[in-house]
Amino acid sequence: MIIIKLLSKRNLYVLTLVVSLVASLGSLYYSEIVGLTPCTLCWYQRILMYPLVILALVGLRKRDAYLPHYALPLSILGILISGYHYALQMFMPASSNPFINCIKGNVSCSVIDVSYFGFVTIPLLSFVAFVMITFAMATSLRVDR
Secondary structure: OHHHHHOOHHHHHHHHHHHHHHHHHHHHHHHHHOOOOOOHHHHHHHHHHHHHHHHHHHHHHHOOOOHHHHHHHHHHHHHHHHHHHHHHHHHOOHHHOOOOOOEEOOEEOOOOOOEEOOOEEHHHHHHHHHHHHHHHHHHHHHOOO
């Protein structure tokens, strides 16, 4: 019963705003404060995440029922890119990667700069954020006002 009350459009929009804002601020923290240079795939993920903050803020403020229609394409594409990036880091060494030569300057997409518990990397954090946003937006399509 409590879960049903929590699954309102407003709460799902707030969840989307909070997750996208934390992910965006986290990416800025790692690049601007820690000093890590983002690789090409990291830039693609940022390009998809940053607008979600603005879309969620405006959608929440205007109570826009079409917010999921704007946010889902970005978040689903973000899942694909961050999932590929994580797989690239964990399972494909840079020398054997046939799909993309992901090197920007001196930064390779297959290099793991930050790792928590041996498997939590920045692309995995991005993947989880995009999954949470996709879940929230897909659920909001099914929730009555």
